Amino acid sequence: MKKSVLAAILSASLLSATFAITTPNAQASDINFPHIETIGTSQILVKADMAELNVEVVTEAKTPSDAKAGSDKAVADFIDRLTKAGVKREQIQSANLQLYPNHIYDPQTRTNNKVGYKASRKVTVTITELDKLNDILDSALAQGINRINNIAFKSSKEAELVEEARLLAIKDAQHKAKSLAQGFGERLAGVWEIRYFDQRPIQPVMYQMEASAKANVAESYQEAQMTISDRVEVVYRLK
Template sequence: MKSSLLAVLVAGGLFSSAFMAPQVLAAGVDFPHIETMGVSQIRVEPDMADVNVEVAVTEKTAKAAKDNSDAAVAKFIARLTAAGVAKDQIQSANLNLQPQYTYVQDKAPELTGYTASRQITVTVTDLSRLNAILDSALEEGMNRVNNIALKSSKEAEYVAKARQAAIVDAKQKAESLAKGFGENLGKIWQIRYYDQRPVQPVMLRMNAKADAMGAAESYQYGQVSIEDRVEVIYKLK
């Protein structure tokens, strides 16, 4: 009876990995070993931001909608350039044109116009200028602020530090486990590192007391989180 039940579980894919032989879980590792995962997290103050704004214009004709959206984008880019923002810090997206309809029950949809939209992403390298750039976007016809992602200009440096911290964490865990069980670590048999996105930009938030503050002081910048992990298998002597 027990053999029959086991066969059913295995055939149905219901046999938990917790009950599998160690050789299967270790993917063919048939010698004494310790496998650990090193993790790390670094939190840093942001000093730059990627700001994504958009203009959406609805007009009777597609050409009028396109012309008005293009004009707003051109004026905003010109203002950014005049303010000293480098061209490689300004990215503009292609035109998105959508027909607009009015729907009435039992009647065919009626075309009422077209909405043209375009987005611009600006890299702000000085957060003290963030509010002024947002103001200029709205003044030149951009009517949506889609996203403000705060970042660090030293991202590559912090990512490298986070990776090294994860390596140290994995090694310390392995040494602690080996010592606790009266074993000695041997050489590393395998290192697994997954290409991932270690940096988590923080989204800009408005302070709840914004009305009582100056415009520049009403934003909460938070911190940028930089995380990494590495897995390693050590042989035991």
């Protein structure tokens, strides 16, 4: 997978690090020995190779059973097309159903009048071959799916990339500490403390669209990219 490191991983920038030397008599710090504190960061830009598609069908009818039947048929036809196109059944989630009365507001009487029922079902599809995405969208619309909620682009190697970002952040902290110590004529004596907190869950690239905008999808998904970053804080002793 092609990827580029956006952050200056092996940078000696002083802006991302804190230099602090204290004496045993110092009271302002809990660390009462000479030390350097650095913050290592990393950021990787990755081209997405899979997507999670969330679509929905909303049907209206006079009775709740008819509304449900119309929604169920659209979902069943869509799933049938997906499986014939090579999408595995475990990559399709479609078990939800919402059914509620459909009202129209009458401004003269200032009342909501029930005119029937609405049924709504969502389908989430994990697409591992992005070249099939546009055809799947067309298929969804052809089978009565009338709302495309969003497309979340992801990477199939997310776990590996998270680990890579963490190691790059560690190297960044190490390099900054060595550079700072040498610049001030000091030497590192080893790591005293490591502060690390799991980063927020990786946010996939989101693409929202209306059903009428499907013609723009083919161009947008091919260049979809996501960012994976990490951060670590390290306290080094000075000799």
